[in-house]
Amino acid sequence: MELTADKIKELVVKPENKVYAKTPLLTDKTLSYCPGCGHGVAHRILMELVEEMGLENDTIGIAPVGCSVLAYEFMNVDMQEAAHGRAPALATAIKRLWPGKFVFTYQGDGDLAAIGGNETLHACNRGENITIIFINNGIYGMTGGQMAPTTLPGMRTSTSPYGRDTHMMGNPLKMTEIVAMLPGTYFVTRQAVHTAKHARKAKKAIKKAIEVQLEGKGTSFVEIVSNCNSGWKMTPVKANQWLEENMLDYYHLGDIKVDGKLVKEIV
Amino acid sequence: MAKKVQGYIEIDKEKCKGCELCVVACPKDIIRMSKDVNGKGYHYAEFFNPEPCVGCADCAVVCPDGVITVYRARIEV
Ligand SMILES: Cc1ncc(C[n+]2csc(CCOP(=O)(O)OP(=O)(O)O)c2C)c(N)n1
Numbered sequence: 001m002e003l004t005a006d007k008i009k010e011l012v013v014k015p016e017n018k019v020y021a022k023t024p025l026l027t028d029k030t031l032s033y034c035p036g037c038g039h040g041v042a043h044r045i046l047m048e049l050v051e052e053m054g055l056e057n058d059t060i061g062i063a064p065v066g067c068s069v070l071a072y073e074f075m076n077v078d079m080q081e082a083a084h085g086r087a088p089a090l091a092t093a094i095k096r097l098w099p100g101k102f103v104f105t106y107q108g109d110g111d112l113a114a115i116g117g118n119e120t121l122h123a124c125n126r127g128e129n130i131t132i133i134f135i136n137n138g139i140y141g142m143t144g145g146q147m148a149p150t151t152l153p154g155m156r157t158s159t160s161p162y163g164r165d166t167h168m169m170g171n172p173l174k175m176t177e178i179v180a181m182l183p184g185t186y187f188v189t190r191q192a193v194h195t196a197k198h199a200r201k202a203k204k205a206i207k208k209a210i211e212v213q214l215e216g217k218g219t220s221f222v223e224i225v226s227n228c229n230s231g232w233k234m235t236p237v238k239a240n241q242w243l244e245e246n247m248l249d250y251y252h253l254g255d256i257k258v259d260g261k262l263v264k265e266i267v
Numbered sequence: 268m269a270k271k272v273q274g275y276i277e278i279d280k281e282k283c284k285g286c287e288l289c290v291v292a293c294p295k296d297i298i299r300m301s302k303d304v305n306g307k308g309y310h311y312a313e314f315f316n317p318e319p320c321v322g323c324a325d326c327a328v329v330c331p332d333g334v335i336t337v338y339r340a341r342i343e344v
């Protein structure tokens with residue numbers, strides 16, 4: 001029998017053979033993100049987990065200010081919008097009032113590390129039983145690509161057009177290593193979603209972060225090193241290559257704290 | 268008759284934003300960008316050669332917009 005494209009389609013495209021489809025916990029709205037932006041992949045793996053773990057009626061998410069300000073339009077679960085950088089404070093209140101719910105924040109690096117740096121540190125230091133998903137693309141994507149605390153040394157942005165000069169502008173903040181040193185955090189990890197392999201690994205890490213919260217162990221914190229191809233002024237494919245070669249050289253992937261213990265030397 | 272794992276993907280071309288990440292992700296090189304554009308003006312991803320597809324779902328996993336549905340079956344050839 002000759003396998004024509006039509007024949008293959010007829011034999012294979014059946015409901016029982018479906019192995020991957022967009023989760024119903026993402027709405028049908030077109031994502032507001034630029035083509036190729038890592039926010040979309042991060043949204044999807046998070047919502048897949050909420051579905052697979054049967055938490056759709058027991059989840060409350062906090063959306064940030066940044067490109068993902070409209071996350072509540074896309075994630076089909078209960079959501080609250082926080083003021084810029086204030087997601088951990090809002091999550092603290094919600095989790096304390098609803099201890100049985102899975103409560104997460106979803107925040108960019110401008111939101112979490114700049115204006116919200118203070119909130120982040122104190123929520124983690126208090127060991128609030130929440131999950132923080134931190135999308136680090138090294139830039140303020142939404143407002144036009146300004147330098148963030150996480151911008152790499154020498155990296156050009158609209159407010160560091162000659163590259164980040166660390167003498168004048170300081171060094172990139174490794175928020176994830178910093179929160180790992182606080183006694184309140186129980187699981188701290190850095191992941192990426194730019195390839196299928198990385199995205200699958202990131203999904204496992206977020207699953208663990210959710211479990212940690214459900215067990216009441218303290219703060220779980222997942223950084224996702226992501227791209228901002230518009231802010232970086234690259235095609236999506238080029239941005240992912242740049243991420244691999246530059247971002248991952250500074251922001252090393254892997255678990256930093258597991259079961260309340262540091263598993264990596266912090267440098 | 269021999270059995271073979273056969274995959275097939277469906278791409279929602281109107282929702283595709285043409286980022287090309289699936290083209291890079293596919294280990295079999297059987298996705299390409301269309302010459303035509305969709306309603307948003309993007310060159311969308313096209314599944315042009317189903318036969319080598321094993322249904323690994325790497326394309327769907329990297330798609331930021333979740334526009335790819337993947338099927339996999341053992342078929343007789
Ligand atoms: C109180 C306040 N200050 C400043 C702003 C402007 N502003 C909006 S988004 C943003 C930074 C967003 O960057 P990031 O959190 O990294 O998110 P991304 O867009 O990169 O995902 C800033 C400074 C604001 N909306 N509110």
Ligand code: SF4
Pocket residue numbers: 032033034036037038039067137141142227228229230231
């Ligand atoms: S500006 Fe950057 S972070 Fe924002 S949607 Fe576009 S690529 Fe993503």
Ligand SMILES: [Mg+2]
Pocket residue numbers: 066108109110135136137138139140141148
């Ligand atoms: Mg950012």
